[in-house]
Amino acid sequence: MAKSVGTAEGLTGHIEVEVVESVESAPWVWIVVAVVVVVLVVLLLLSGRRRKAAQEKRDQHHRQEAAEIRKEAENRELDAREREAKAARARADAEQAQVNAARLRQEAEKHSTEAQSVREDIGQKTRRADELDPDTDTRDGGQRPDVARDADAGARDGGQRPDVARDADAEGTGRRRAGNPEEPKI
Numbered sequence: 001m002a003k004s005v006g007t008a009e010g011l012t013g014h015i016e017v018e019v020v021e022s023v024e025s026a027p028w029v030w031i032v033v034a035v036v037v038v039v040l041v042v043l044l045l046l047s048g049r050r051r052k053a054a055q056e057k058r059d060q061h062h063r064q065e066a067a068e069i070r071k072e073a074e075n076r077e078l079d080a081r082e083r084e085a086k087a088a089r090a091r092a093d094a095e096q097a098q099v100n101a102a103r104l105r106q107e108a109e110k111h112s113t114e115a116q117s118v119r120e121d122i123g124q125k126t127r128r129a130d131e132l133d134p135d136t137d138t139r140d141g142g143q144r145p146d147v148a149r150d151a152d153a154g155a156r157d158g159g160q161r162p163d164v165a166r167d168a169d170a171e172g173t174g175r176r177r178a179g180n181p182e183e184p185k186i
Helices: 027-132 145-156
Strands: 003-009 014-020
16 A cells, blocks of 8 residues: 655644555445445436426326316307307297298188188179169269279279278278278268
8 A cells, every 4th residue: 555645734833644645454445435326326216206206296287187178178169069059949930930921822822812812802793783673874984983983992992992991980980882982071
């Protein structure tokens, strides 16, 4: 073993320092190295556990957040389905309304056709009665002048004939007689 001796001079005097150059002569160095290695291993293990615990905590938080997002998506999906069902009901209601409107138009046309047929029948019967009545002048095409005028007026006012008797008020007064709309009220 080689030793080297050195001196240091200071304020207090002269100090000798001995430096050991052999590792074999200092077992305390091995102890320090072993302690440092053990401390480093323990620190690595502890930091690994901490990292693992922190990662587990983050993963748990992410799982909870993902579950909340899925729940919200399910709720929105249910809401979308409900809105689609409402839209389908509204479309069906609209189609039903169109069918009802078409049916009512057909009924209105049928009633209008029937009314026209009744008017024509009344006109034919009136002409026949005029032909049979010796007091009626049928030289102007077979119709009485007041009937022709009433027929023209009926065509102008939407098919309502003025020669039909109507009540003017609730007491039953003010009736017009059939055949002469200009006759004074009784």
